[in-house]
Amino acid sequence: MADQVPVVWDHGEGVWVTDVDGYEYIDFTSGVLVTNLGHSHPHHVEAIQRQAGRLLNCYSFPTPERVALSQRLVALFPDNLDQVFMLTTGAETTEAAMRIAKRYTGKHEILAFYGAFHGRTFGPISVAGSMKTKRKFGPQLPGSILAPFPYFYRTFTKARPRRSAGIGASRTWTASSNPPPRGTWAPSSPSPTRGARGSSSPRTAGSKS
Numbered sequence: 001m002a003d004q005v006p007v008v009w010d011h012g013e014g015v016w017v018t019d020v021d022g023y024e025y026i027d028f029t030s031g032v033l034v035t036n037l038g039h040s041h042p043h044h045v046e047a048i049q050r051q052a053g054r055l056l057n058c059y060s061f062p063t064p065e066r067v068a069l070s071q072r073l074v075a076l077f078p079d080n081l082d083q084v085f086m087l088t089t090g091a092e093t094t095e096a097a098m099r100i101a102k103r104y105t106g107k108h109e110i111l112a113f114y115g116a117f118h119g120r121t122f123g124p125i126s127v128a129g130s131m132k133t134k135r136k137f138g139p140q141l142p143g144s145i146l147a148p149f150p151y152f153y154r155t156f157t158k159a160r161p162r163r164s165a166g167i168g169a170s171r172t173w174t175a176s177s178n179p180p181p182r183g184t185w186a187p188s189s190p191s192p193t194r195g196a197r198g199s200s201s202p203r204t205a206g207s208k209s
């Protein structure tokens with residue numbers, strides 16, 4: 001955050017943020033995707049106030065609101081996904097994804113992609129694909145493997161445009177594996193997209209989504 005403009009935020013309304021000196025800004029950060037409703041939307045404020053006056057914390061017990069949200073989320077998921085694990089931050093979610101992959105597969109290597117950002121606790125830092133995120137925080141978790149991201153329009157190498165980015169990526173990986181997988185790979189990237197470092201999903205030539 002060292003490159004951030006030194007603005008002290010005071011309050012916000014919709015897309016607007018006002019700093020302590022009264023200057024107004026448009027909030028293009030959107031809380032990194034968590035203030036998509038804008039600041040201080042009356043319905044949002046009312047819901048938070050109502051909840052704060054009723055129940056502040058429920059540890060990991062269910063509540064009617066948690067059940068309702070889970071049902072709405074499951075309705076959006078593919079048929080084979082019917083459970084919800086609610087967490088608070090992206091880093092915490094990455095940690096949980098890594099734990100679930102390890103427990104489910106019984107394996108321990110995690111594959112992640114160059115360029116990806118997954119948060120700033122040690123699991124996410126270990127699978128970060130940006131050296132800036134890792135620098136001076138070593139050593140990181142063993143079994144963290146980075147591979148080029150198979151995205152056709154931003155290839156890792158200067159592969160010819162018509163060649164599949166997936167093939168280009170796997171060739172580069174074979175040549176530069178760090179370290180090579182040992183057959184103990186919990187076959188999962190913590191996230192199929194690279195998030196804050198580029199919201200692109202894996203794509204190869206000819207793929208539609």
Ligand SMILES: Cc1ncc(COP(=O)(O)O)c(C=O)c1O
Nearest residue numbers: 032089090091117118119195196
């Ligand atoms: C893909 C992805 N994962 C994890 C995170 C980390 O989220 P948090 O700051 O809530 O820990 C981010 C944040 O930008 C992200 O874009």
